[in-house]
Each structure stands twice: as C-alpha cells, then as structure tokens.
Amino acid sequence: xxxxxxxxxxxxLCVCACVHMYIVLMSVLHVQDYTNALRTLHQxxxxxxxxxxxxxxxxxxxxxxxxxxxxxxxxxxxxxxxxQLAQAWLYMAVGGAKIKDAFFIFQEAIDRHGTTAYLLxxxxxxxxxxxxxxxxxxxxxxxxxxxxxxxxxxxxxxxxSGKMSKPAEVSRRYISQMKDSHPDHYYTRDYLAKExxxxxxxxxxxxxxxx
Numbered sequence: 001x002x003x004x005x006x007x008x009x010x011x012x013l014c015v016c017a018c019v020h021m022y023i024v025l026m027s028v029l030h031v032q033d034y035t036n037a038l039r040t041l042h043q044x045x046x047x048x049x050x051x052x053x054x055x056x057x058x059x060x061x062x063x064x065x066x067x068x069x070x071x072x073x074x075x076x077x078x079x080x081x082x083x084q085l086a087q088a089w090l091y092m093a094v095g096g097a098k099i100k101d102a103f104f105i106f107q108e109a110i111d112r113h114g115t116t117a118y119l120l121x122x123x124x125x126x127x128x129x130x131x132x133x134x135x136x137x138x139x140x141x142x143x144x145x146x147x148x149x150x151x152x153x154x155x156x157x158x159x160x161s162g163k164m165s166k167p168a169e170v171s172r173r174y175i176s177q178m179k180d181s182h183p184d185h186y187y188t189r190d191y192l193a194k195e196x197x198x199x200x201x202x203x204x205x206x207x208x209x210x211x
Contacts, residue, residue, distance in 0.1 A: 034060050047073055051082040058093045066090055084109060088122065092129060099129050117147035124156050133163045151182045158187075 034056045041053045050073050057066040070090050073083040084105055091102035103126040110119050120143035127136035137160050143153045154174050161171045178188045 047077060047080055047082055051086045054086040054089060058089060063090070063093050066093065081109060081113065085122075092122075092126060095129065099126050102126050115142075115146065117143040117150040117153050120146065121150065121152040121156055124153075124160070128156065128159060128163070133160050136160050137164065149177070149181050151178065151185050151187070154178050154182075155185075155187045 037056050038053060041049050041056070050069055054066045054069050054073075057063075057069065067090060070083075070086050073080070073086055077083055088102040088105035091098035091105070103123055106119050106123045106126070110116075113119075120139045124136040124139040124143070127133070127139065136156070140153055140157050140160060143150060144157075147153065154177055158171050158174045158178075161174065175191065178185060179192070182188055
C-alpha cells in the first residue's frame with residue numbers, strides 16, 4: 001500500500017512540475033515553434049510531457065522519433081491512458097493497417113473511461129484516413145452532442161464536409177464557429193492568414209486590371 005501511495009504521489013508531483021512548463025509550451029506553440037517546444041519538453045521525463053512530445057514530433061513528421069518516445073512510455077507504464085493515446089496517434093501517422101489498431105485503442109479508452117467528444121473525434125479521424133467519410137460524419141455528429149464547441153470536432157467537420165462535397169454554407173458555418181470561439185487555434189490562425197493573403201492577391205489583381 002505504501003508503494004502505491006508513493007507512486008501516486010510521484011505522479012502528482014510530476015504533474016505539478018509540468019504546470020509551469022505547460023504554460024511556457026502554450027506560449028511557444030502560439031507561433032507553432034515546435035523546435036523550442038521539444039527543447040523545453042526534454043527537461044522532464046514525465047509521461048504527461050512525453051505525450052506532448054509525441055504530438056509535436058508527429059506534427060513535424062518525425063515518426064521515427066515519436067516511435068522511440070512511445071516505446072519509452074510503454075516501458076514505463078503501458079496501461080496509462082496517455083501512453084495508449086500516444087500509441088494511437090503514432091498508429092494514425094504510420095497509416096495502413098495500423099489505422100484500425102488506432103481506432104480500437106480509442107474504442108478501448110471509451111469503454112474504460114466513457115465517451116467524450118475528443119475520443120469520438122479521434123475515431124472519426126481514423127475513418128477520414130481510411131476514406132470512410134460517412135462513418136466519420138456520424139461519429140462527429142455524436143461528438144457534437146457531447147461538446148458542440150470542440151475545436152477538434154469542428155475542424156474534422158470542416159474536412160469531412162469538403163470531402164463529401166457538402167454545400168459551401170455547411171463548411172462556412174463551422175469555419176465561422178471556429179473564428180468566433182477559437183480565434184487562437186492553429187487552424188483558425190492558419191485559415192485567417194491564407195484568407196488575408198487571398199484578399200491581398202485579389203486586390204492587387206483587380207488594381208492591375210483596372211489600370
């Protein structure tokens with residue numbers, strides 16, 4: 001019992017130690033500076049920060065390094081929820097038959113911890129990778145009932161709407177919701193940047209034609 005208590009206390013201390021680091025990381029990621037984010041994460045060995053490391057490595061297509069990080073996490077605690085999620089994210093990046101394995105990991109998490117918009121959205125992402133857009137849409141609609149303002153769900157709905165050739169107003173509705181509710185989300189910032197660039201080019205083109 002004492003050993004279990006010590007282990008639990010250690011996990012709590014690790015989480016507390018990550019709080020300041022997490023705040024620093026969020027400011028770094030505001031400009032999507034993954035290199036500095038990874039440099040910051042290397043200062044700790046907690047599983048919570050390892051899960052972030054996996055996400056950032058996958059964001060810069062370093063699947064090989066992410067694989068090593070997931071292996072280390074599994075050696076430390078393969079039953080920890082973040083270890084399992086990191087494994088699923090890795091499988092999604094690897095693709096092929098591993099996508100189904102990722103889907104079932106998310107399903108197992110749902111069975112053990114309950115249904116959440118985040119887990120449903122990840123399952124939907126698996127279907128998107130497999131080209132099963134109708135199945136993905138069904139899961140995303142279920143996810144909306146859990147959290148009507150989830151950025152992960154909204155971004156996936158934008159993608160699926162485009163893949164299924166839905167009317168343009170459908171995507172515009174979700175995009176508008178992202179702009180209003182999640183202005184600092186990486187998708188929104190990227191979209192606004194591209195929108196601004198398009199408007200600038202269109203203005204220059206119109207000016208040149210008028211001249």
